[in-house]
Amino acid sequence: MFSNKEKKILQILVEEKENFVTSKKLAAHLSCSDRTIRNHLKCISTELEFIEGVNLCSKQGHGYKLLFRDQNKKQSFIQMYDLVNHTIQNDSDVEERYTVILNKLLFEHESILFDDLADELYVSRSTLSHDFKIIRKMLDEYNLKIESRANKGVFILGKESDKRRFIMNYFLGSQFLKTVQRHIKMDVLDQNLNLESLTRIVLEECREDNLKLSDFVLQNLVVHIALAIQRVKSGFSVPAIGTKLEKYSCERVVATRILKRVKEIIGIAFPDQEIDYITLHLISKRQMLHENFHVDNREFIKQDLLNSLSSLKIDDIYHFSSDLRLIEGVVTHLLTLKVRLLNEMGLSNPLLQEIKSQYEDVFYLTEKILNNMSFFSDVKLTDDEVAYVSLHFMAALERYKENTKFNVLAICATGFGAAQMLKNRLETEFNHRIHVVDVVGFYELTKDKLENIDFIVSAVDLSNLFFSIPVFKVSVFLKPNEVEEIKHAMDHMIQRNKSYHSYQAVRKSFEEKLKLFFSESRFFILKTGKRADIEQLLIDSLAVDETIQFKKDFLNFLRDREKLSSVVFSDKIAVPHPIQAVGKQAKVAVAICKEEVEWDNVSNQIQIIFMISPSVYGNEELKLVTEKIIALTEKNEIQRELLHCKDFITFITLLESL
Incomplete structure (x- = not known):
């Protein structure tokens, strides 16, 4: 995955065609330094190693240019990453x-x-x-x-x-604090003391004594105090700090004043240990308490965190490394966390069960990232500590969702009346998260209408049709359960990475359903062949136990479907299927070709063909198969393994592994 700036660089290189472009010229286009451009070019070069047929060429004294294996590869690359007339917003x-x-x-x-x-x-x-x-x-x-x-x-x-007013409005209305306040379903604070009031107390007391702490430290501190209030209310006790804090008298005085003001509002007294823990947060920008733990460790922790994200390939999905607020917030938190761990000072987290039950994926993702850091190689992180850090990643995902707008096509029977009602309901419910590109009637649906669309929302049943983008069947009134389904799907499109535990829970049932659609009698390994011959072979295999008219109707509806949009889902994969179901039972026929097949005027490298025959009686579970096929289009390594597989068992095993 390329960042926005990297896409802009690629766009310039594509537009320049055969000319070399200097890093200085690229820097001028993007209004950044030459060094920044070179860093982005390194990332682009690394990413291109995993993309066949495209290379970044550099020539000393001349600059950089993109090299493509052939014109088809160039066109597919441009289309895949939307590099034509593409204005990147930074x-x-x-x-x-x-x-x-x-x-x-x-x-x-x-x-x-x-x-x-x-x-x-x-x-x-x-x-x-x-x-x-x-x-x-x-x-x-x-x-x-x-x-x-x-x-x-x-x-x-x-x-x-x-200055305090500006800080309150600009810094501390951040997504991080919004996440704590809005997405954790429990009353963390007293009604007389909301998160904003607590933030104001902390800010005023810190600046009163001229404590120069970044907004990241302040945000971490506010959340820590909010959870400390919950801890004290729930009767949890925290261990005493075994390190002397006398030389940090200024920070301790400020910590004492903060909790004194909180006590005056909510009437709860705090033990000395809680004052010590707040003191730790206040000194996190200065020399820390362990003899080998100095402020230099901040850069070490930051680099360690970035290395963990990179080695786990998490940035390919989330781009966490480019999120300044996330990285600085996590590093700030880990500074005090490491000190507490070195001194065997664990903290209970009142939000643990809420986070694990409602944000399980984020919790396990955070755990994986932290356990992969060398910084924590000598300690075992508890679930309580992981849950604290996961708040930062939850906030980052919320920011990403708010900045990600989906292009949506709305479909109704005619495109008028009820269609406009559906559009209004979509815009009301999803506000800034979607852009309704167009509202069309079913019979107006063409290939052009589907360009640059992320998903379809339809009041017409499209279950017989399969696209390379998601389709949601809804009522024109857009019911609450339909809204939730689309929201969940949008989150999934952004996050895409399900936790291992969630995956294991559904895998067995899916493997059983998968075998309902595929059969060894409909699986073919071919050395060579033409498109028409392959299609006929697959249709013949699907026609078993069907009506006499099946073959003729299937082929006619196959051609009608192709008029809507291409059935080529990637360079190597085609998924032909009819515009209307004609079969009794939903089935899939598969052909794997050792040599490349010319499918149409654009695609001449097709080697994996999934021909889908939907059922006239319903196809609810067939979408599980299409989801697998879509996933396969992004897995070049598994595609290569499929091209070398020798039997049906190997094929189905590889498909299940996605």
Whole structure:
């Protein structure tokens, strides 16, 4: 998977055709530094190693260009990654730069040098100047000004009370705190003390003593205190800290004041141990408590976390490494976590059961990432600790969902009246998460209408048709259960990676259902052949036990289906099927060709053909088969194994392994 910037680089290289493009020219196009471009080009080169027929060529003194094995490979690559007339929005990248700049100005330093900041962010001076224009407008609303002086740098002028107001609104209304407040289904705080009020207390007390802590530390601290309140309410006790904290008198005084104010509001007294734990959070930006544990470990933890994400191939799905707020938030949390583990200070997590039951996938994903880090190779993380860290990943996924908009095609019988009602209901229920590209009647559905569509929402039964994108059958009124089904599916499209435990629970039943559709009598390994001959062979195998008219009707409906959109799902895979069911029983016939087959004018490398015959009596479970086929299109290694398989048992085993 390529990031937005990497797609923009690829688009430029594609448009330049046979010319070499220098990294300097690419940097100018993307308004970033030459070094940033080279880093992205390394990532692109690594990713292309897994894509057949495409290579990134570099020539010293000339630059870079893309090389394609043939024109078909070029076209499929461009289509797969949407590289034609593709305008990439870098809003998330820009927002992250704003966050870094404001963090430095408001939390970490009184002033920063402009050139140093440009180097750190890997952007040009002109890009940084534009960023500061936007930031100035943001600060104007709070009576804050940005000043710049020679040899002193850039800094913010204004009242401390105005700075606190800005911090509250910009930093601490983050998705991380929203996740804790909105998605964990339990009353963490007292009615008299909400999360916003607690955040204000922490911010005021920290800045009163000039504690320069980043927004990441503040957010972690707020959540820690919220859970500490729940711990005390539930009667949980925490172990005493075995390390002396006398030299951190300032931080301890601030921690004491914070809990004193909380006690005044909710009437609960906190033991000294809880004050010590808050003190740990407050000193997390300074030298830590263990003799071998210094602030330098922050960079080590960060790199260790990035390495874990990379080695587990998790970034191929989620792009966590490019999420500044996630990485900094997790690293900040892990700093204090490691200190507690070194001193055998475990914490109970009141949210553990809620997280494991409602966000099981995220919990096990977090556990996998942490256990893969060398930083924790000498300790065993408890479920309580993993659940704390999983809050950060939950927030990251929520941010990603909010920034991901799906293109949707709505289908009704005519495209009028009820169709507009369906469109309005979709836009009301899903708001910023979808874009209804068009509303069409069933008979207006054409290949062109399906271009760049992520999924279809239809008030007409399309169960006899199979597309390479999901289809949801709904009523025009869009019932609550239908809304939930689509929301769940959108989350799945984004996350795609199910936990091992969830997968195991459904695998056995799926394997049994899989065998209902496939048969050794409908499985063929061919050395060579033409499309028409292969189609006829598969149709003949599907016609067993069917009516006399089956073959003729099936072939006619096969051609009608192809008029809607291509049945070629990838470079190697075609999935022909009729526009209307004609068979009694749902069946699939398979042909594996040792030599490439020319399927149409565009696709001439087809080697795996799944011919699907839906049933006139219903096809609810057949979609499980199509999901497997879609999954196969993304698994080049399994495709290669299928091309070398010698019997039906090997084929079905490989299909089950997806």
